[in-house]
Every structure is written in structure tokens, then in C-alpha cells.
Amino acid sequence: MQVKNKKIDEELFLKERQEVLKSWSTGKEVDINEAVEFHKNMPENKIMVYKLIDAKNNNKTLIQPRAGVALVEAHIDLLEFLLEKGEADLLPTTIDSYTRQNQYQEAEQGIKESYETRRSMLNGFPAVNYGVKGCRKIIEAIDAPVEVRHGTPDARLLAEITLAGGFTDFEGGAISYNIPYAKKVSLEDTIQYWQYVDRLVGYYYEHSIKINREPFGPLTGTLVPPAISHSVAILEALLAVRQGVKYVSLGYGQNGNLIQDIAAIQSLKELAEKYICDEGYHDIEITTVFHQWMGGFPQDEAKAFAVISWGATASALSKATKVIVKSPHEALGIPTKEANASGLKTTKQIINMLRDQSIEQTKNMDIEREIIMEETNAILTKVKELGDGDWAVGIVRAFEAGVLDIPFAPSQYNSGKILPARDNKGAVRFLNTGNLPFDNKIKDFHADKLKERGFYEERDVSFQMVVDDIYAISKGMLVGRPK
Numbered sequence: 001m002q003v004k005n006k007k008i009d010e011e012l013f014l015k016e017r018q019e020v021l022k023s024w025s026t027g028k029e030v031d032i033n034e035a036v037e038f039h040k041n042m043p044e045n046k047i048m049v050y051k052l053i054d055a056k057n058n059n060k061t062l063i064q065p066r067a068g069v070a071l072v073e074a075h076i077d078l079l080e081f082l083l084e085k086g087e088a089d090l091l092p093t094t095i096d097s098y099t100r101q102n103q104y105q106e107a108e109q110g111i112k113e114s115y116e117t118r119r120s121m122l123n124g125f126p127a128v129n130y131g132v133k134g135c136r137k138i139i140e141a142i143d144a145p146v147e148v149r150h151g152t153p154d155a156r157l158l159a160e161i162t163l164a165g166g167f168t169d170f171e172g173g174a175i176s177y178n179i180p181y182a183k184k185v186s187l188e189d190t191i192q193y194w195q196y197v198d199r200l201v202g203y204y205y206e207h208s209i210k211i212n213r214e215p216f217g218p219l220t221g222t223l224v225p226p227a228i229s230h231s232v233a234i235l236e237a238l239l240a241v242r243q244g245v246k247y248v249s250l251g252y253g254q255n256g257n258l259i260q261d262i263a264a265i266q267s268l269k270e271l272a273e274k275y276i277c278d279e280g281y282h283d284i285e286i287t288t289v290f291h292q293w294m295g296g297f298p299q300d301e302a303k304a305f306a307v308i309s310w311g312a313t314a315s316a317l318s319k320a321t322k323v324i325v326k327s328p329h330e331a332l333g334i335p336t337k338e339a340n341a342s343g344l345k346t347t348k349q350i351i352n353m354l355r356d357q358s359i360e361q362t363k364n365m366d367i368e369r370e371i372i373m374e375e376t377n378a379i380l381t382k383v384k385e386l387g388d389g390d391w392a393v394g395i396v397r398a399f400e401a402g403v404l405d406i407p408f409a410p411s412q413y414n415s416g417k418i419l420p421a422r423d424n425k426g427a428v429r430f431l432n433t434g435n436l437p438f439d440n441k442i443k444d445f446h447a448d449k450l451k452e453r454g455f456y457e458e459r460d461v462s463f464q465m466v467v468d469d470i471y472a473i474s475k476g477m478l479v480g481r482p483k
Contacts, residue, residue: 003191005242005392008199016196020156024104026131027157032203035164038136039209048145048169049210049247051090052287055321061290061351062322063087065340066149068094068124070114072134075125076141078337083144086341087348090322091142093167095150095158096124100181102154104128123334124150127162135165147171147214153178153185159197163204169212169249170201173236175395175404176216179411187396187413194236195243195392202244210247213240214289217251220408221294223420223469224253225428226264227375228406234272234380238391241281248272249321251289254311256478257427262359263368265290265318271376290320292347296474297330304328305346307473312347316354323347331474368427375442379403382437402435421465423449424456426478431466457482 008016021027044050055062065082069075075093082088098107107126114121127135127148139146147169148162155177159170174194178185201211215236217229233250240248250272252264265288276284292311297304305328315323327335327343335343359365382403387394398404402415409416417434430436430446447461454461459482468480 003188003392003396005239005387005390007202007243008195010203013196013199013203017160020160020196023102023157024128026128026161029132030160030164032164035132036204036207036209038164038166039168039204042139042166042168045143046139046145046166046168047210048090048147048212049285051145052212052247052249052321053285055089056287059319060355061316061320062089063325063344063347063351064090064092064147064322065325065327065344066092066094067337067340068092068096068149069120070096070111070122070124070126071120072130072137074120076138079138079142079146081337082341082344083142086344088144088344091144091146092149093127093138093146093162094124095148095152096122096126097151098122099124099126099128099158100150100152102152102157127165128158132161132165135162135167139166145169147212151177151181151216153182153190154193156193156196159200163200163211168210169214170197171214171216172197173215173232174239175232175236176219179399179406179409179414180216180220181410183410183412185411187399191239191392191395195239198240198243198245201240202246205244205246212247212249213245214249214251215240217289218253218291218294219406221253221291222408223255223295223422223428223466224407225375225420225430226252226255226260226267226372227379228418229253230264230268230271230372230376231379231383231404232406233268234275234376235383235391235395237272237286238275238279241276241279241284242391246283247285247287249287249289251291251324252320253291254293254314255426255428256293256310256473257422257425258314258317258359259362259365260368260427261290261314262318263365263372265320267369267372267376271373275380287321289322289324290315290318291324292326293473296471297326298474298476299331301328303476304330305342308343308346309350312350313354315347316351317357317359319358323351371442371445375436375438378437378439378442403437405434405436419463419466421450421461422453422469422472422479424453424479431461431463453479
């Protein structure tokens with residue numbers, strides 16, 4: 001076992017940086033001292049941390065889209081359109097698939113073809129290929145904070161270039177950008193890669209630069225029970241703060257049952273604060289991210305807007321710090337900028353209408369919070385036990401034992417034994433708990449909830465429910481009822 005939840009020694013970190021920066025030609029543009037000065041001269045309205053803390057303190061939910069194209073000027077035009085016409089509060093730079101796999105030569109070819117065709121031949125922005133200078137063009141042109149969103153198991157060079165380029169928020173983590181995304185990448189490797197990324201963010205903080213870190217909450221985005229995503233988010237936060245990260249945004253992917261979704265956001269923040277404080281960190285700023293529905297969408301635009309509106313409602317009533325917004329073209333592929341802006345404006349309208357409203361705490365909401373917290377505590381307690389007190393070691397051993405398990409993930413390091421399904425009211429439950437460390441009380445709770453649905457639908461509780469639920473929203477329902 002090579003990994004340890006230990007802060008990387010500065011001398012070793014700086015030595016590894018030299019090797020990372022040599023892995024592609026644009027790495028030579030990175031001068032971290034110059035980058036620190038660039039960040040210090042940025043106005044506060046371009047720094048993510050300030051926007052998030054202001055929103056948290058003033059009961060606001062900020063909106064942010066996903067967006068990224070191959071050419072710098074086209075990407076700037078896209079972000080400006082989403083800022084002005086879509087009324088976005090925060091902006092992304094979504095990275096292309098080649099860069100996510102560290103295939104920079106292929107990304108270079110995509111840039112060339114995009115210039116030739118005058119349209120994006122990549123599904124995102126190839127930041128590594130453009131280097132610090134290309135990233136700076138974006139940051140200097142856009143009058144809002146911009147986050148790097150990607151899906152990269154090894155994001156060390158991407159982090160170096162984008163942070164030096166002026167981005168003030170970096171998404172992902174050792175689990176969330178490995179297990180749901182890759183098949184053969186080991187957790188030992190990604191933990192070390194992401195310890196480097198977090199150490200880099202911590203290094204900037206040591207030089208007075210505030211950069212936010214955001215673990216990817218939805219994971220596979222398919223019926224992920226809250227306790228699973230909560231456990232991963234908190235574990236990635238614990239690894240991050242050990243490396244010196246001070247600002248973390250923890251995410252959750254909408255499941256569709258309003259009571260469960262609100263309880264999930266409430267419990268996520270409470271649990272994260274507890275575990276981070278228990279490790280002795282009392283100066284960490286925690287914000288929350290609500291991801292609108294990540295599963296299948298209806299092809300009909302009117303129906304797609306209804307799904308977006310439901311996500312906007314849940315994010316507003318849960319008081320999440322920000323919401324990641326979908327577009328009405330979600331079922332059709334990469335959205336047009338107009339469709340992307342439409343999703344944003346729909347979400348903004350609902351958030352504005354609900355900002356001063358809240359849902360009273362009910363018995364059902366208390367039950368949801370309690371079960372989510374019990375399940376998350378059970379998982380995290382076992383992870384720490386397996387790691388003999390070391391969270392990094394515990395993560396690796398927990399996946400080996402199935403104590404951590406993500407539904408529908410492609411990784412060979414994931415057990416894949418748990419199965420989620422909706423109960424009769426649409427909340428996501430466990431049909432099969434696999435090797436999760438749950439007691440009989442928790443298991444019986446889920447079994448009883450699914451039996452209620454089976455009785456209502458006059459069918460046995462089975463895997464068919466899982467299949468039906470995966471396709472339900474795209475077919476116009478929340479719960480996959482038999483015809």
C-alpha cells in the first residue's frame with residue numbers, strides 16, 4: 001500500500017512538478033510565482049470563492065451551466081452569451097474528452113480540424129494544448145468566475161496550466177473522476193494524482209490565492225443513493241483539506257423526490273462539517289452544489305423544460321449554494337448556446353421566485369435526513385476502520401471489500417453489487433446493499449419501502465424495477481411503473 005493521507009512534502013512536491021510540467025510542451029509556460037501575481041491582480045468578481053461565500057451568507061442559489069468548445073475565440077463567445085443572454089452567475093470551461101485521457105496529440109488534431117471546418121470538432125475546450133496564454137485569454141475576457149470541469153483521472157498537468165491561467169475553481173477527485181469514468185485506473189494512482197492537485201491548490205493558498213475545489217457529486221448520475229455520493233464527497237474533501245485546501249464545494253445529483261433531495265443537501269453540509277472538524281480542521285469553508293437530473297431526458301423540449309424546472313425547484317428549496325443547470329437538448333447531444341441559455345433562464349426564474357420561500361421541516365424529511373446520516377456514518381466509520389485511521393488507505397481497502405460501491409460504474413476496482421431502485425414515492429432506495437456496512441435496521445427500512453411499491457404495482461420487487469426506473473424520466477414519469 002503506497003498511498004497515505006499525508007501532506008506531500010514541499011520539496012518532493014516541487015520535484016514532482018518539474019516532471020509533470022515536462023509531460024506536454026505547454027507545461028513550460030507555467031511559472032507559479034508569476035501566476036500568483038496574476039491571481040493577486042484579479043478583481044474579486046472573477047474569483048469563485050468570493051461569489052460562493054456571498055451566496056452562502058445571503059441565502060442565494062447561483063446558477064452555472066456546462067459548456068466548452070474547441071477554439072478559444074468561439075469558447076469566449078459562448079461563455080459571454082451564457083453570461084449575458086443566459087443570465088449565468090458562474091461559468092464553466094468543460095474540457096474535451098481527449099484531454100481528459102491525457103491524449104494531447106489527438107486534442108491538437110481536433111483543434112486543427114476545428115480551425116479548418118470553423119466548428120468545434122471536440123466536445124470541450126483543450127486547455128492543456130492552449131497552455132497558460134490561451135487560458136488567460138478566457139479569464140481576461142469573461143467578467144465572472146470560471147470553473148474547470150472535466151472528468152480526468154490524472155489532472156495534474158491540467159490543474160497546473162488552468163490554475164496558472166487564472167481559473168479559480170477546479171472540479172473532480174480521486175474517486176469521482178476515476179470509478180465512474182475509467183475502467184482500469186487504480187485508486188492508488190488516482191489518489192496520488194489528486195493529492196498532487198490538492199497540494200497545488202494548497203500551495204496557491206499558502207501564497208494568499210483562494211481557489212475552490214469541487215468533488216464531482218453525481219458520480220454515475222444514475223439512481224445514486226445519497227449516502228453513496230455523500231460518502232465519496234466527504235472522503236474527497238478529507239483528502240483535499242489534508243493537502244491544504246481551504247474551500248470545498250460538495251455536490252449532490254438530483255434524484256427526483258423533493259423531500260429526499262432537500263434532506264440530502266441539508267445532511268451533506270452537516271456531515272461534511274462534522275467529519276472535517278473531527279480531523280482538526282476548523283477553518284474550512286464548505287458550500288454545496290446541486291446537479292440537476294443527470295439521467296435520461298425526454299426528447300420533447302417542453303417535457304425537458306419540466307425536468308429542468310423540477311431541478312431548479314429542488315435546488316432553490318434545498319438552499320444549495322449553486323446549481324449546475326441542464327439544457328432542453330439534453331437527450332439530443334451537445335446543446336446549442338441558445339438551448340443552454342434557455343435552461344439557465346428557466347432555472348434563474350424559478351430560483352428568484354423561490355428564494356424567500358422554504359419548506360417546513362416535516363416528519364418525512366426528518367426520516368430522510370436520519371437515514372442518510374446513519375448510512376453515511378456507517379460507511380465512513382468502516383472506511384476509517386479499514387484504513388487503520390488513514391482515509392486514503394481506507395478508501396482503497398473499502399472498494400476492495402465493497403464497503404464503498406458505486407452503482408453502474410465501469411471500473412474494475414468497483415464491486416458493482418449494490419442496486420438502487422425507487423420506492424413508491426420516487427425516493428431512491430437500495431434493492432441490494434451488496435457489502436455496504438449496514439445493520440438490519442437500515443436494510444429492513446429499504447426492503448419495506450420497496451415492498452410498498454411492489455404491493456402498489458402488484459408485482460414482485462425485482463431487478464425489473466431498476467430497469468424501469470432508469471428510463472422513467474425520459475418516458476415522462478419519475479417512478480418506472482409497469483404499463
